[in-house]
Amino acid sequence: MLKEFFGKKRHYATLGVANDSQTDAQKDNIPKGIVDKCSRCGAILITKELQKNDFTCPRCDYHFQVGAKRRIELTVDEGTFEEFAEGVVSTDPLTYPGYESTLSRARESTGLAEGTVVGHAAIMGYPVVIGVMDPKFVGGSLGSAAGEKITRAIEASVARRTPLVLFASGGGMRMQEGILSLMQMAKTSAALAKLHEEGVLFISIITHPTTGGTSASFASLGDIILAEPGALFGFAGPRVVEQTIRQKLPEGFQTAEFNLAHGMIDEVVHRKELRSVLGSILRIHAAKGWASGD
Numbered sequence: 001m002l003k004e005f006f007g008k009k010r011h012y013a014t015l016g017v018a019n020d021s022q023t024d025a026q027k028d029n030i031p032k033g034i035v036d037k038c039s040r041c042g043a044i045l046i047t048k049e050l051q052k053n054d055f056t057c058p059r060c061d062y063h064f065q066v067g068a069k070r071r072i073e074l075t076v077d078e079g080t081f082e083e084f085a086e087g088v089v090s091t092d093p094l095t096y097p098g099y100e101s102t103l104s105r106a107r108e109s110t111g112l113a114e115g116t117v118v119g120h121a122a123i124m125g126y127p128v129v130i131g132v133m134d135p136k137f138v139g140g141s142l143g144s145a146a147g148e149k150i151t152r153a154i155e156a157s158v159a160r161r162t163p164l165v166l167f168a169s170g171g172g173m174r175m176q177e178g179i180l181s182l183m184q185m186a187k188t189s190a191a192l193a194k195l196h197e198e199g200v201l202f203i204s205i206i207t208h209p210t211t212g213g214t215s216a217s218f219a220s221l222g223d224i225i226l227a228e229p230g231a232l233f234g235f236a237g238p239r240v241v242e243q244t245i246r247q248k249l250p251e252g253f254q255t256a257e258f259n260l261a262h263g264m265i266d267e268v269v270h271r272k273e274l275r276s277v278l279g280s281i282l283r284i285h286a287a288k289g290w291a292s293g294d
Helices: 002-008 010-015 047-052 068-075 099-110 144-160 179-197 238-245 256-261 271-288
Strands: 035-037 044-046 082-084 116-123 126-133 164-170 202-210 224-227
Touching: 035 047, 044 047, 068 116, 068 126, 068 164, 068 271, 116 144, 116 271, 126 144, 126 271, 144 164, 144 179, 179 202, 202 271, 224 256, 224 271
Parallel strands: 126 164, 164 202, 202 224
Antiparallel strands: 035 044, 082 116, 116 126
């Protein structure tokens, strides 16, 4: 299959440039689990090599989306992750048409019961409570179960006085759950207010994309806010903003680099360096005994 793939599209695979004359079906005819296509430069990459490169493109440095399980593997010390709140999963409170099947497909494709995973772990030897949103589970949307799991992670951080690390992603609130989804913005923000009062460190990490209610609540409330290169971070998407204000937006609007230049985040960190940067922050915090907000 791989030989046939490269034989038919040798000019495309070798140059790593998308051929606009191909149909969408042809472009998507990539052997799953063998090769991947870079969404930025169009390069065809061997999946195993991409994994070794922490799922970043060796040609243009594009950061691929990674699931919650892979994100945890890349971030925490091996063998230290202990998940909790596994039984908190999404239901269908409004009997929204098609929602149950949407959840079933998301669980099957990601291998997760819910789109957010939380647990205790260590990073470079320092204990943390970590939460990761999976961008591929119903678009990384924030439903009532995800909000509950994030809140429990915050409460666990308060109880143990252990730094909290949250990876945010997704396109906002899960509207199939109506007001129950929207309530998670206030719920998580209120829990973080308690964390701040207790002087416990919260590191928020922005991954692509982080928008909507997620960006408007806990993702923007970190004592330290980091972001991966090129990650989209804002409330409404650039196209919606441009249509609303009827003005041309500046180049790179809402990217991590744009937000850094305008004071919305503290640093843009490459995925390969993120674990060591987190370790340094945790080491400084532990050595100095600084409380969040000091």
